[in-house]
Amino acid sequence: MTVPPTSHMTAASPPASGPISYAATARVLMRLAWARTFTPMVLLGCIGLALLPMVFALVFAARGSLSGDPVEFLVMRYDQLVAGLATPLIALLVGTSAFSAESDDGTLVYLVTTTTPRWWIVASRVTFASLLTGCVSALAVWGTGAIAANGSDPEHVTSAFTLAVFFGGATYAALFTLLALVTRRALVTGLVYVLFWEATLSSTFPALHYLSVRYWMLSVAARFTDASGATLDDGPSLGFSVAASIVLLLATVVIGGRRLDRPRVTRLGT
Amino acid sequence: MTHEMTRVMTAPISFEHVSVWYGDVVAVNDITCHVDAGITGLLGPNGAGKTTLLQLAAGLLPPSSGRVQLFGESPVARPEIFRHVALVPEREALPGMLTPREFVEARATLLGLRDVRGAARAALEQVELDTVATRRIDGFSKGMRQRTKLAAALVHGPRVVLLDEPFNGLDPRQRLHMMRLLEARAAAGTAVLLSSHILEEIEEVAAQILVVLAGRLAASGDYRALRRLMSDRPHTVFVRASAPRQLAAALMQSDTVLGVEIDEAGIRIRTTDFSALSRMLVRAAHHGGITLHEVQPTDESLEHVFAYLVER
Numbered sequence A: 001m002t003v004p005p006t007s008h009m010t011a012a013s014p015p016a017s018g019p020i021s022y023a024a025t026a027r028v029l030m031r032l033a034w035a036r037t038f039t040p041m042v043l044l045g046c047i048g049l050a051l052l053p054m055v056f057a058l059v060f061a062a063r064g065s066l067s068g069d070p071v072e073f074l075v076m077r078y079d080q081l082v083a084g085l086a087t088p089l090i091a092l093l094v095g096t097s098a099f100s101a102e103s104d105d106g107t108l109v110y111l112v113t114t115t116t117p118r119w120w121i122v123a124s125r126v127t128f129a130s131l132l133t134g135c136v137s138a139l140a141v142w143g144t145g146a147i148a149a150n151g152s153d154p155e156h157v158t159s160a161f162t163l164a165v166f167f168g169g170a171t172y173a174a175l176f177t178l179l180a181l182v183t184r185r186a187l188v189t190g191l192v193y194v195l196f197w198e199a200t201l202s203s204t205f206p207a208l209h210y211l212s213v214r215y216w217m218l219s220v221a222a223r224f225t226d227a228s229g230a231t232l233d234d235g236p237s238l239g240f241s242v243a244a245s246i247v248l249l250l251a252t253v254v255i256g257g258r259r260l261d262r263p264r265v266t267r268l269g270t
Numbered sequence B: 001m002t003h004e005m006t007r008v009m010t011a012p013i014s015f016e017h018v019s020v021w022y023g024d025v026v027a028v029n030d031i032t033c034h035v036d037a038g039i040t041g042l043l044g045p046n047g048a049g050k051t052t053l054l055q056l057a058a059g060l061l062p063p064s065s066g067r068v069q070l071f072g073e074s075p076v077a078r079p080e081i082f083r084h085v086a087l088v089p090e091r092e093a094l095p096g097m098l099t100p101r102e103f104v105e106a107r108a109t110l111l112g113l114r115d116v117r118g119a120a121r122a123a124l125e126q127v128e129l130d131t132v133a134t135r136r137i138d139g140f141s142k143g144m145r146q147r148t149k150l151a152a153a154l155v156h157g158p159r160v161v162l163l164d165e166p167f168n169g170l171d172p173r174q175r176l177h178m179m180r181l182l183e184a185r186a187a188a189g190t191a192v193l194l195s196s197h198i199l200e201e202i203e204e205v206a207a208q209i210l211v212v213l214a215g216r217l218a219a220s221g222d223y224r225a226l227r228r229l230m231s232d233r234p235h236t237v238f239v240r241a242s243a244p245r246q247l248a249a250a251l252m253q254s255d256t257v258l259g260v261e262i263d264e265a266g267i268r269i270r271t272t273d274f275s276a277l278s279r280m281l282v283r284a285a286h287h288g289g290i291t292l293h294e295v296q297p298t299d300e301s302l303e304h305v306f307a308y309l310v311e312r
Helices: A022-037 A040-062 A070-105 A118-148 A154-182 A186-204 A206-211 A213-224 A238-261 B003-010 B050-057 B079-083 B100-110 B116-126 B142-154 B172-187 B199-205 B223-229 B244-251 B274-288 B302-311
Strands: B013-022 B025-035 B038-043 B065-070 B085-088 B160-164 B191-196 B208-213 B216-222 B235-241 B257-262 B267-271 B292-297
Touching: A022 A070, A022 A118, A022 B100, A040 A070, A040 A118, A070 A118, A070 A154, A070 A186, A070 A213, A118 A154, A118 A238, A154 A186, A154 A213, A154 A238, A186 A206, A186 A213, A213 A238, B013 B050, B025 B050, B025 B065, B025 B208, B038 B050, B038 B172, B038 B199, B050 B065, B050 B160, B050 B191, B050 B208, B079 B085, B085 B142, B100 B116, B100 B142, B116 B142, B142 B160, B142 B172, B160 B172, B172 B191, B172 B199, B191 B199, B208 B223, B216 B223, B235 B244, B235 B274, B244 B257, B244 B267, B244 B274, B267 B274, B274 B292
Parallel strands: B025 B216, B038 B191, B038 B208, B085 B160, B160 B191
Antiparallel strands: B013 B025, B013 B065, B208 B216, B235 B267, B235 B292, B257 B267
């Protein structure tokens, strides 16, 4: 683009600029995402979801030897309450909040009218949502494990699921960030996906395990724990899960970046 | 290379047969025009297509047909154009939990500025928000939010500034300050395209206008020149002269003069042809030895032009 020079008679030169700093822009984008994400509702939702498996663990610990095998208990609760509920719902809340809010109130314009590449805006937001989902889910895993197994990590089940929730958190965060960019009803669509596709369909039909982020997550846990069982053994291979997750992450960055070329803002005017 | 092609390649903003439709709804219909350095007012009633044109100019919306160019290149899907372009949307929503300093610094970082703090400080000083730069935006009035948006837009010294209803919510002093700010930028060679449905605002800062009605470009150019082209509507001209009655009598000889009123202040002449009247006035004054103290068209307001275009 050939832009004629500014007249220096009447105005100061524009401030010096150059290529963006990827680290600085990522910090700014995450700071803005943090500011837009943490409404009281989202905060309460995340805390509630993280505490839920710990409540079950407290009941398990209170019953002492009547409760049975802690490894079996942990695998079941990690699968149902963390991998099946907490991680996807936390990712849904933090993955959709920022972009959805910015699209609805029009402030997305302030991000896309900058020289920062749009794919990088999406990548930074996915990273933010991934880290937050992973950390909150990991707290739920650690807390539940510590309570139910009395501070130990039998058969490495807690450490395996900690890795799994970071992996699953990143994958779900990518999926739901993309959803926030392509649909106006990201939260409802995401809820339908989690409660209908993940919790009902893919649990009922083994063929759908290959299209379920929850089963990709379980395949990571299965690889790093010595525990076994139908939940851990029925999923796809680790290689498939990692490859599928990478494809999803790349698709989110590419498709999401292109969506930001034509930002979906409710209206620029009133 | 034709003059028109050269114009398209060098004009800060050019629209060539641009149309935008959403399903069956035509938002912008075959608009061709150029926006040069200086302030251009984008006028039209609500829903006329002003915001769509600004979005097109910023490359945030691709045209359904036709071509939009900024300095000769398409702005669609090219974030690098924002090194030279700024858009101030009409909506007043801003990240309320940030302070204006944090917000403007965030924009400066995302625009790749070297001295983020210095640029943000200068932009906030320009809009007189430096004294409240550390207060949270969610406690700001509408006018303060408008100024925050302007600071965020001007932080990188853009060469094209697109503003959607920028004077909403500003008190008269702030409005005047913003006008002077935009005039200074325009004088420095920046192209300012300013939408408003309040004619007085545009009239005060912009001589060049684009009038959009129902998605179509109804008129473009200097609104005073446009008024003179409205030949089917009489012009009223006020004249103060040393011998008003003698001058009035001379003017009444002409077919283009529809009527003359004389009062203590001077003569009010109604004519169908402003240019002919101007020539006739000079001739009559010369032959009659009359001194002309003042010749002033009284109905060349933008409101007059706009009303004419809307009624047409």
